[in-house]
Amino acid sequence: MTTSDNISSFISEHDAQALPVGAAQAVVRRWAEPVATAERVALRAALGRVLAEDVVSPIDVPAHDNAAMDGYAFDGAIVDEAAAGAPGASGAKPDEGAQGADGAAPAAAQQLTLEVAGQALAGHPFAGALAARQCVRIMTGAPMPSGCDTVVPQEWVTVSGKRVAFDRHRIARGANRRRAGEDLARGQPALRAGRIIRSSDVGLLASLGIAEVSVRRRLRVAFFSTGDELRSIGEPLAAGTVYDSNRYTIAAMLARLGVDALDLGIVRDEPAALEAAFRCAAQSADVVLSSGGVSVGEADFTRRMFEQLGDVAFWHLAMRPGRPLAFGRLWPNGASGRQSGERPALFFGLPGNPVAVMATFYQIVREALLCMSGAEAAAPLTxxxxxxxxxxxxxxxxxxxxxxxxxxxxxxxxxxxxxxxxxxxxxxxxxxxxxxxxxxxxxxxxxxxxxxxxxxxxxx
Missing domain, CATH: 2.40.340.10 (MoeA, C-terminal, domain IV)
Incomplete structure (x- = not known):
């Protein structure tokens, strides 16, 4: 974490100029420390949560060699034997030098004929032993019978009673078989710490028999709007007043990130009310968001307040929309908290204009919230x-x-x-x-x- 001396130097250096967006993102990233507390939750409650530790697979997936498609399972060594000129399925060896009318080997030399000894279904494996040149009718996902390593698709065979025949040139040994552990081997990390659990991850964890996972506690974010002109939905509008849309926008943006959001309402433009709101927010949350009150006209008061309550790293950005944005940290009990060892809350003073609120949230705030949640914060797609x-x-x-x-x-x-x-x-x-x-x-x-x-x- 940056020391107070470093902070003061940084503020002095950038006090008279707007900070480039890239530099502001770097400062925020440096100050955004992940919450340390973890908790275990049931798998059904894990969607959208951030993994606190790696999840290691307790089993092989798949658990056994199985068929990748419907067909007939057999010992693929027969294919190699046939290619080497070994006796065919009937036991008869083609005459040496025999050719068809077009100069190709006789059709019998290209065909393999196998006897069907039984069938294997998903959940109902074939348990018997196979004799030479026997095969098993098998369905997708069914365990491979003992001694079998190859599946010929059902579309490629000709069925005649208890026998099937197919062109040996169309199949290679080991074809259409999924190996045990091919998707995920026992002891291999299935999901890494820092991952935000998605729907597919819930299914993956269920396939491993995992009933609960360790996740970071949800980040707590307090937010409020400032301004005497603001009214909440349901209140009548007087001359010069407007409905407060920013709190609803911020609440919706926070909901997408899976944090615990605390709405502190509208705070009037009064020093005592603002100071009380900042102290209350810092005591109850990891991050504090306000909208309005950080433009040039209000900056002096906000700056004086932060001399008492915490530190501010920058006040305005070289960004449009969103130039007036304050970033820093607040101690629940004021600046004396620096020496007490208490954990400060990060503070983002967003602009008052609605579009600027959204632009600064997605370009500056979002990554910090993800990092503090313990998540891997990938850059937005461009x-x-x-x-x-x-x-x-x-x-x-x-x-x-x-x-x-x-x-x-x-x-x-x-x-x-x-x-x-x-x-x-x-x-x-x-x-x-x-x-x-x-x-x-x-x-x-x-x-x-x-x-x-x-x-x-x-x-x-």
Missing amino acids: LAAAAAVTMKKRAGRTEYLRGIASRGADGAWRVTPTRTQSSGALSSMSEANCFIVLAHERGDVIAGELVDIMPFEGLI
Whole structure:
């Protein structure tokens, strides 16, 4: 963790300038320490939780050699014997030098004929012993009979009573057999610590007979909105007031990340009320999110508050939308907590504009929450797309435009900005299906040039 001296130096260095997004992400990443507590949960309750330790397979998967398709199981050595000129299934050896009319070996020399000794089904294996040149009718997933290592597909055989015949050239020894432990061997890690458990993982764990797993405790995140102009849904709107959408947006974004969210409501623009909210949030949560109150007009008060309650690493970003964003940490009992050894809460002071709230959450906050949850935080997917129109861009900041991306008949991506890019127009986020990411050093974009897009699917 960064020391107080390092923090003070960092604040002084960047006090008069907006911090590039990449640098801000690096600072947040350095301060985002995973929660240490783990708990065991039943498998049905594990979806979306973060594994606290590796899960090691207690069995082989599959548990036995089995058939990969419906057909007939037999000892594949017969195929090798036939290829070497050994007697055929009838026991008769073809005449040396015998050829068909087209110069090929006689059909009998290419055919293998086997006697069907029984059948094997999934859950009902064939338990008998096979004589030479016998086979077993077998279904997909059924255990391979003793002495068998090859399955010829049922579509390739000709059935005549208790016998089947097939072209030996079409099958190789060992074909269509799944080996025991081929998918997962006993003692091999099935899932690694830090994985967010998905639906397929639940099925995998069930296939191993695992009834419960060790997961990190859920991250606790407290959030509130600030502003005298805000009203909650259900309250009447007076002149100059608006409904608070940010808390609902933040709650929904947090729900996608599987954290325990604590909604502290709306806090008025009063120093005592704000300080009480910050102290309450820091005492009850690992992370504190506020929206509003961090623009230039409120920064002096917020800065003074944090001199009493904690540390702030940066105040504004070279980012659009989302320039006014404060990041730091809060001690539940004020700055004296630095010496007491208590664990601080990370603090993100998000902008007040709704679109800026979402942009900063996904570009700055999301990774920190995943890291603190103990999860492997993979970077959001980005794709290259051709700009449909020219876009004005000032070098020296990263811009996240709302875009509508589509694929042409040639499979290439193309993207158009939404009709408005106002940071207060939340409807533009609903209209869009991606962020258009214009890098810090980039200038204007000419129509047809490639830009990076960040699809909303799987992110928002």
